[in-house]
Amino acid sequence: MSMEIRHVAVIGGGTMGAGIAAACAAAGRDVVVLETTEDLAEKARARVLGLAGDDERAEVEAHLTVGTLDHDLPLVGDCDWICEAVVEDLDVKRAVLSRIDGARRDGSIVSTNTSGIPLAALVEGAGERLRADTVVPHFFNPVRVMRLLELVGSDDTDPEAIETLRRFLHDDLHKGVVDAKDTPNFIGNRIGCGFILSGMHAAVRHRAAGLAVDEIDALLGAPVGLPPTGLFGLVDLIGLDVMDLIARNLTATLPADDVGRATARLPEAERRMLERGQIGRKAGGGYYRLVRTADGGKAKEVYDPEAGTWSPARRFAVAPSLDGLADRFFADDATGDLLRDLLGETLLHAADLVPEIADEIVAVDRAMRWGFAWAAGPFELLDRIGPHRLIAHLRRSGRPVPHMLSVLEAAGGETFYRDERQLHPDGRWVDVPPE
Ligand code: NAI
Numbered sequence: 001m002s003m004e005i006r007h008v009a010v011i012g013g014g015t016m017g018a019g020i021a022a023a024c025a026a027a028g029r030d031v032v033v034l035e036t037t038e039d040l041a042e043k044a045r046a047r048v049l050g051l052a053g054d055d056e057r058a059e060v061e062a063h064l065t066v067g068t069l070d071h072d073l074p075l076v077g078d079c080d081w082i083c084e085a086v087v088e089d090l091d092v093k094r095a096v097l098s099r100i101d102g103a104r105r106d107g108s109i110v111s112t113n114t115s116g117i118p119l120a121a122l123v124e125g126a127g128e129r130l131r132a133d134t135v136v137p138h139f140f141n142p143v144r145v146m147r148l149l150e151l152v153g154s155d156d157t158d159p160e161a162i163e164t165l166r167r168f169l170h171d172d173l174h175k176g177v178v179d180a181k182d183t184p185n186f187i188g189n190r191i192g193c194g195f196i197l198s199g200m201h202a203a204v205r206h207r208a209a210g211l212a213v214d215e216i217d218a219l220l221g222a223p224v225g226l227p228p229t230g231l232f233g234l235v236d237l238i239g240l241d242v243m244d245l246i247a248r249n250l251t252a253t254l255p256a257d258d259v260g261r262a263t264a265r266l267p268e269a270e271r272r273m274l275e276r277g278q279i280g281r282k283a284g285g286g287y288y289r290l291v292r293t294a295d296g297g298k299a300k301e302v303y304d305p306e307a308g309t310w311s312p313a314r315r316f317a318v319a320p321s322l323d324g325l326a327d328r329f330f331a332d333d334a335t336g337d338l339l340r341d342l343l344g345e346t347l348l349h350a351a352d353l354v355p356e357i358a359d360e361i362v363a364v365d366r367a368m369r370w371g372f373a374w375a376a377g378p379f380e381l382l383d384r385i386g387p388h389r390l391i392a393h394l395r396r397s398g399r400p401v402p403h404m405l406s407v408l409e410a411a412g413g414e415t416f417y418r419d420e421r422q423l424h425p426d427g428r429w430v431d432v433p434p435e
Pocket of ligand 1: 113
């Protein structure tokens with residue numbers, strides 16, 4: 001009989017730690033949040049209570065204790081799950097994990113809420129007990145809203161620790177749990193950030209060919225099942241400063257042969273925008289900005305990164321849904337070129353990343369739907385585009401066929417999904433686990 005998670009400790013009560021603590025307390029678990037100072041601990045308490053709904057606040061307050069690592073670390077000894085959510089710094093995280101390990105009891109589960117540092121690196125050199133009991137449950141922000149949770153173990157992780165945490169996260173925190181492998185940035189951030197960075201580079205060519213920023217966004221939103229922000233609107237939301245950091249991290253962590261390496265930096269025009277602080281919504285504008293009009297209203301303007309000028313943002317008549325995606329994707333026109341370059345390259349990359357980042361294609365599709373608000377995941381989009389048409393297109397262009405497309409071809413199938421089953425990397429169609 002495996003363990004139940006009743007008592008939880010969260011180390012670091014910032015954005016993510018507070019969200020995790022609030023979710024656990026609202027699910028009726030006793031939660032202790034430890035910070036570096038008493039002042040920060042009280043701030044963490046306020047943050048956790050602020051994340052509780054009106055009808056949950058009394059319950060969350062009753063279950064919540066805050067303290068400092070220096071005074072209250074022994075409280076960890078009563079906990080079944082100790083969740084580290086401190087800053088994204090390998091050395092800081094390693095030091096915190098080692099302190100946790102000295103204070104916890106046998107059989108407790110430890111986790112680290114990294115955005116993408118491999119678990120193997122975090123527990124490298126740690127004792128056998130810590131390596132066996134440590135899992136990465138990769139939550140997405142905001143924790144209480146986002147359904148996606150990527151669950152990652154290393155070669156050393158005890159499968160029972162993973163299963164116990166999986167049950168709790170699914171049954172009690174109501175997360176959509178996806179199994180990811182211990183690779184840099186896991187699934188969603190690897191594909192999602194790759195899409196943004198490679199898209200920004202490819203878009204430079206399409207802008208030179210006459211497509212404007214707002215036009216590209218209109219084509220890359222709902223018509224291909226991506227969020228309505230499109231590409232540049234999404235970068236405005238995230239911030240060019242954060243994208244620059246992500247790119248730097250990718251340069252440090254991506255495998256040497258990953259195609260994402262070539263675009264793991266900002267293009268020249270975007271670098272100039274970053275240098276003068278034109279980084280997105282939080283700085284008053286990036287690719288878009290809102291300006292006051294003479295009559296006191298607001299108007300949206302769009303930036304031309306090459307010319308350095310602003311003009312009124314336009315509305316475009318675009319396909320409202322995924323219907324007819326294949327025809328638009330293969331069209332011999334500017335739209336087809338754009339879709340093949342910006343969306344197509346990401347889909348080909350995803351098809352090459354299985355089984356490296358996940359054992360099942362459905363894990364990749366769910367990660368992109370639940371974590372990045374795609375209406376359909378990469379393999380679901382490939383099925384709509386037509387895998388064999390795409391393979392023929394690649395061959396005509398003298399390009400290699402990505403791994404999972406080759407598996408599909410060898411298995412003699414038309415699509416990755418058929419009759420509620422999915423193509424497994426070993427070439428068989430297997431059941432899709434229930435959502
Ligand atoms: P944050 O900066 O909001 O919070 C970090 C908290 O940790 C702060 O309250 C800080 O006082 C505390 N802290 C720092 N060093 C500490 C130490 N040695 N001991 C105890 N507490 C310490 O950061 P955020 O955004 O909550 O991120 C936490 C982790 O979650 C990072 O690894 C981040 O990469 C990851 N993450 C963040 C996401 C996001 O969108 N913010 C999404 C998914 C993961």
